[in-house]
Amino acid sequence: MKKVGIIRCQQTEDICPGTTDFKVAPMGELGFEPIGPAEIIGFVSCGGCPGKRAVARAKMLVERGAEAVAFASCISLGKPLGMVCPHFELMKEAVAKKLGPEIQILDYTH
Numbered sequence: 006m007k008k009v010g011i012i013r014c015q016q017t018e019d020i021c022p023g024t025t026d027f028k029v030a031p032m033g034e035l036g037f038e039p040i041g042p043a044e045i046i047g048f049v050s051c052g053g054c055p056g057k058r059a060v061a062r063a064k065m066l067v068e069r070g071a072e073a074v075a076f077a078s079c080i081s082l083g084k085p086l087g088m089v090c091p092h093f094e095l096m097k098e099a100v101a102k103k104l105g106p107e108i109q110i111l112d113y114t115h
């Protein structure tokens with residue numbers, strides 16, 4: 006089972022504890038299909054707009070064993086409010102650059 010760290014939107018922490026992420030990750034479903042069944046080893050927020058802290062937090066997740074890093078659906082798909090993060094592409098690019106090609110990046114979780 007692959008180890009994955011999740012980065013979620015700080016703006017949605019008050020209304021979503023990430024329940025669906027924890028449900029679908031072990032089954033390797035939805036956003037986790039590219040890596041199959043996964044164990045969540047860390048669940049952190051982006052640190053707030055504009056998401057610069059996500060880079061250091063992603064690195065921390067890898068240092069704690071993550072083999073892949075997933076951006077939660079609150080960021081890339083705007084769930085559950087219907088508001089996509091306006092900084093997603095830049096944040097993803099910066100995280101991918103920091104982590105290098107060996108760490109798989111998942112664009113969404115469910």
Ligand code: SF4
Pocket residue numbers: 013014015016017051052053054055056080089090091092093
């Ligand atoms: S940067 Fe994006 S993901 Fe982070 S708090 Fe702001 S809207 Fe949410």
